[in-house]
Amino acid sequence: MPPKTLQDSLREALRRRETKLSRRRLTLIPDTSVDFSSNDFLSLSTSPIFRSRYQAHLQQAPPFYPFASGGSRLLAGNSPYAEALEEFISDFHNAPSGLLFNSGFDANVGVLSCIPQPGDLLVHDEFIHASAHEGMRLSRAGKKVPFAHSSPSSLEEVLQGEISTDERIRDGSRNVFIVIESVYSMDGDIAPIREFVEVVERLLPLGNGYFVVDEAHATGAFGPRGAGVVQELGVEERMFIRVHTFGKALASHGAIVLCCPDTREYLINYARSLIYTTALGFPFLASIRTAYELLAEGETEELQRNLQHLIRYLHTRLGELGAWDPAVFEVDHFPRSPIFSLRSPVPRQLATVCQRKGYLVHAIMSPTVPAGQERVRVCLHAGNTVEEIDGLVETIQAWLNSLASEKRTARL
Ligand SMILES: Cc1ncc(COP(=O)(O)O)c(C=O)c1O
Incomplete structure (x- = not known):
């Protein structure tokens, strides 16, 4: 019998999915x-309103303004427009600074793959998005532990277990990242963020607990003028990183990571999903600007x-x-x-x-x-x-x- 070809393997995998009724198809x-x-x-x-404002932004571009970014943010892809947009969005979200990514997927992969330091602990909601899993898989963290979906008592149990066996978590020298979403994409439930904060601050009083919250489904739809659940609860300062994506309620594309300036600089240096990709071009930035102006103006x-x-x-x-x-x-x-x-x-x-x-x-x-x-x-x-x-x-x-x-x- 001839050896199995790559094509045979691919078809076989698809057939397995077909039998399990889980084969995906574009429609x-x-x-x-x-x-x-x-x-x-x-x-x-x-x-x-969105369309006419967006068209006006495109028209306002000076003649021969490059429509394509032309490179990574670190090479030809940066612009005063991108930097001003980051500032505008960060102000809207009451955050010290922000960094644009090409998508929410890239943002989560970038953040979670490089921010946790070697040996750190990742504790995540069991229903966290695939992009967060991808980032955590690439990270240098020593351990990754799930807790039951949206359950503060499960988070507490998991954290207690880790704290009791790890001297470095207790003495504050090991960082613990708590990875959650504010609104979950499949069930649509809103995470009990305040309760999570209470658990983390009580169990990690030395301040080595860091929240990473993905607001993809909340952006535009929840909170004051669509600023998200974190701002609705007034807990911005307790979040180490907030990810807002623009591809859902904002009718655009891309994402921003809201964080402190040091973290922003670190991401610029280490987040591979930012460094090794062409940055968003002007039409995309203008679309994001349009959406945020409408939010900020209460439209x-x-x-x-x-x-x-x-x-x-x-x-x-x-x-x-x-x-x-x-x-x-x-x-x-x-x-x-x-x-x-x-x-x-x-x-x-x-x-x-x-x-x-x-x-x-x-x-x-x-x-x-x-x-x-x-x-x-x-x-x-x-x-x-x-x-x-x-x-x-x-x-x-x-x-x-x-x-x-x-x-x-x-x-x-
Ligand atoms: C919770 C969550 N995070 C991140 C993403 C990825 O965002 P993007 O579509 O901008 O890549 C999605 C969905 O696409 C999502 O549902």
């Missing part, structure tokens, strides 16, 4: 679909309020659904969150039914969520309407009715 979305899927929480990507507050109104409406409508078998359908939703999780063992079936009716939702399968927690993720946006929500809920109700009638027929 094209019909223009007419109602968006219940994207992370464009404020609907800024289609907002006329998005009405969108935030409308989003909250729609969240309450969908929550109520889902609560009014007729009785269903909890083995086939369950609604998970946390107050104020635009992310709803419709749990089902057959999420692809439910997603297909909704898509056929013109409502864009996606099934989220393992390994993106733990096995047994597969679901349809429904994401609300300021631009959705109550009629669209009614249509979605009616489609879900019809699907539940059809399941119930299939079950009755099977019993006969």
Whole structure:
């Protein structure tokens, strides 16, 4: 038999995924679909105000202003525009300084791969994003320990365990990084950050506990003028690093790491996902500037309020659904969150039914969520309407009715 080729191995891996129903595919979305899927929480990507302000920024560029950055930030890719933008965003977020990255993925990889020093301890929420895992995998930390999702008592237990066996954590010479998100992408729950801070300050009184918080899903949608959960709680100064991303509610691309000036300088010197990549060009920076100007001027507050109104409406409508078998359908939703999780063992079936009716939702399968927690993720946006929500809920109700009638027929 001829030896197995690389192509054979790749096809075999894809077949394995196919059998486990976990093969991923790129899809094209019909223009007419109602968006219940994207992370464009404020609907800024289609907002006329955003568009006209963005176009004005592009027009204001002096003639022959380079549209491409032309290199890494450390070579040709820096500009007064990028530096002014970092200052503007840092001021908005009440942070001492900030450093732009090309994406949230790059920001998390950059921060977590280089900031923890050799032998340091990483303690992370079990549901932290893949980009944080990637950064932690590359880091020189000595140990990486998860705690139960959004559980201050689990964080306390994990920290106690590590403190009791590690003299260097006790004497403050080993750093401990607590890696969390403020709003979780799949469940939409908001982390109990204040409680986490209390645990860390009590157990690590010498100040060697450092929070790294990812505000990807909170940026624009939560907190005062969309500044995020950390600012809503007023705990900016307790966070060592905050990551805000621009690809979700801000309808742009990229991310900023908010930190102290020393940390910023360190990242410029050691974060490989910043150093070895072409920096964001002017059109991207202008788009980020546009979004932050709208936030800072309070232009998005009405969108935030409308989003909250729609969240309450969908929550109520889902609560009014007729009785269903909890083995086939369950609604998970946390107050104020635009992310709803419709749990089902057959999420692809439910997603297909909704898509056929013109409502864009996606099934989220393992390994993106733990096995047994597969679901349809429904994401609300300021631009959705109550009629669209009614249509979605009616489609879900019809699907539940059809399941119930299939079950009755099977019993006969
Ligand atoms: C929590 C979280 N962090 C980081 C990222 C990555 O951000 P970006 O899309 O800007 O790479 C995402 C999603 O994309 C995310 O959900």
